[in-house]
Amino acid sequence: MGTFKIEGGHRLSGEIQPQGAKNEALQILCAVLCTDEKVQINNIPDILDVNKLITLLRNLGVKVEKLGKNSYSFQSDDLNMDYLESEQFKVDGGGLRGSIMIVGPLLGRFGKGFIPRPGGDKIGRRRLDTHFEGFMKLGADFRYNKEDRFYGVEAPNGLKGSYMLLEEASVTGTANIVMAAVFAEGTTTIYNAACEPYLQQLCKMLNSMGAKISGVGSNLLSIEGVEKLGGCEHTILPDMIEIGSWIGLAAMTKSEITIKNVNWEMLGLIPVTFEKLGITIKRKGDDIFIPAHNNGYEVQSFIDGSIMNISDAPWPGFTPDLLSIMLVIATQAKGSVLIHQKMFESRLFFVDKLIDMGAKIILCDPHRATVIGHNFESQLKATTMTSPDIRAGISLLIAALSAKGTSTIHNIEQIDRGYENIEGRLKAIGAKIERIE
Template sequence: MSSFIIEGGCSLKGEITPQGAKNEALQVICATLLTQEEVIIENVPDILDVNNLIALLSDMGAEVKKLDSGSYSFKAEKINLAYTQSKDFMEKSAAMRGSIMIVGPLLARFGEAVVPKPGGDKIGRRRLDTHFNGIMKLGAELIFNEQKQLFTLSAKKLNGQYILLDEASVTGTANLLMAAVLAEGETIIYNAACEPYVEQLSRMLVSMGAKIEGIGSNRLTIHGVSSLSGCRHRLLPDMIEIGSFIGMAAMTASELTIKDSSITHLGIIPESFRRLGIIVEQRGDDLYIPQQDNYTIESFIDGSILTIADAPWPGLTPDLLSVLLVVATKAEGCVLIHQKMFESRLFFVDKLIDMGAQIILCDPHRATVIGMGKRFRLKGMTMTSPDIRAGISLLIAAMSAEGVSTIHNIDQIDRGYQNIDKRLNALGAKIERR
């Protein structure tokens, strides 16, 4: 198990370019299974979750070529469905959450799909009902082997249907969308997730020959086609990494320019940091964060304590609440962080409390942060990363802390952040990987 040794108190200065979007990459890589033709994907991040999915597709029989840094060619002309019944496939796909999105493409193209209950972050219950209920409405039969924790789906033919999702699940919408593009007739997905990831997936599918209306909205209309062709697709920059960099700059009183941020796809992320008092300037398609020694949290107009909560897009993505919580510990003022979606995602705050942060964990979903401003600095300590987003938040805390910190289990951070130690060290950080 690798670790980071972080010397706190180092300011950053310079420019950094965000990696390609992790969540988008997982969706569009699975979509390459929908066609026999070549699909080229650019700006692919070099991170564990994405690399593991690419390796899984290769093991399934897809021809995968790395064209250059960040660009891959996929050709799923010959897929070995027998391999999906093997122990090796079960172990590899169970280890990553993104593997659930191979179900829609395999079922649509081959009429069968097998997938174990997927793993991923331990951040609370992440049910699969949205995925499977929708796919069954299209005509699939589902069998669950409880002993083996194995889902088997089959369908002689998928037929378009009206589907009202019980939650605006991003991966659930993506899975249904990929199944519906090859289904017979018209499918309407209402209460669909409309995150930029889903919008990007939709545009990629259209470039492959799919017929999709309502892209970017919560009502998608899909007219099924008989086959899809190849295409070339470029991933957006990762909005979560961009938010993480804003948080790092604020916590370390750094001057940072985040290049090529695709600002139109960031939604209210920059504004959420501004509400904590952080200056975030737009310069073309770059974000500039000037050096700030202190920042003050806004209150609501009536003077009541600010609340920052996650919500379906265009609301605030839940993946950045951990970062915003850490950033608030250094601010002047108070804020209530309300994590609505996952009941275990705030449990990492005990480590921040041990570092000296003033945080009241109200319940599994809410934490009140009392910002100490310049009156107090976090203290370095040894801790373990529980998941990707808590891991990067602890790294941000350690970078701003007084003294040396150690973070164990940094494989969790590597799952979502590409060469994060090298990239930050180039800007002035002191992070050693052991």
């Protein structure tokens, strides 16, 4: 288990380039299974979860070639389908939640797909019902082995287009169903589909491969099935969650930081929501400039004067992956804010570590926390912590970089799952951080 040793209280400065989007990469990598032709993907983040998925694809028989830094080619023309029922696949697939998205393309192209119960962050219940209910709407038969915790779908006679209204706008569920539906006979209509930028990127990639998907960017997708898809080249967007993390880091450490090439058009409500906490965000071309907040930042209130409430919602609402960051930033704001995590009931349980550091936080229930900001009148204190998941991990790291003294964060593999070369990039802008294996 790795550990970070962080000397906090230092101001940072300089430029930082966001990595490729983790959540998009996991979908796009699974989509290479939709064709036997070569697919080139650029801007792939070099992070633990993505590298695990690439290893799984290799073990499945995908030919993987590294073309350069963050660029790979993939060709799925000679897959080993027996791997899907092997003990090794149980290990590979069970250790990564994103592995669930190989089922859709395999079902569409080969008529069957299997997956062990996938792993991932321990942030609450994360149902898979949307995925498999969608496959069944397309005519697939579902089976679940309780003893091995193994899911399977089969459609020996092919898939048939269908209308479906998703119970929840699941991003991975929508992606999985779309990758199966592109091969279904006839037209598939998906209502209440997720419309996050990651899903938009997947649909654009599939269309460039010969799919016929309309309604991209809305919650109503129409998919006209095709028999075969071809190769393509695709570039992954910058990671908007990482961009939000760097905004939070700049504010908490009173640092002047420029975040390069952020693709503003795909950031949605992220800049506006940070501004609700009083953080100044300046657009310079396609960059974000965060000036040093020497006088702190003040939480806004609603028009009627009531306490600010920041909550998550499906896109184009505010992403749940940044609520942990917002909570940490609020600990040093002037004013109070209610953080409402609607989607996952265990995601706020890391606040006890912030309370140990001196933060004023009331955990109202598993979904809501009220934060009373210090306005930098009382600095957070260094402590020893353990990272419970990716987003809580980066939030604790930001808190440690702003705190007085030297903090220790254990289980940093959680952070490595979502952030590429995190200590190297932080050191480049002046952070005092050391990795200890």
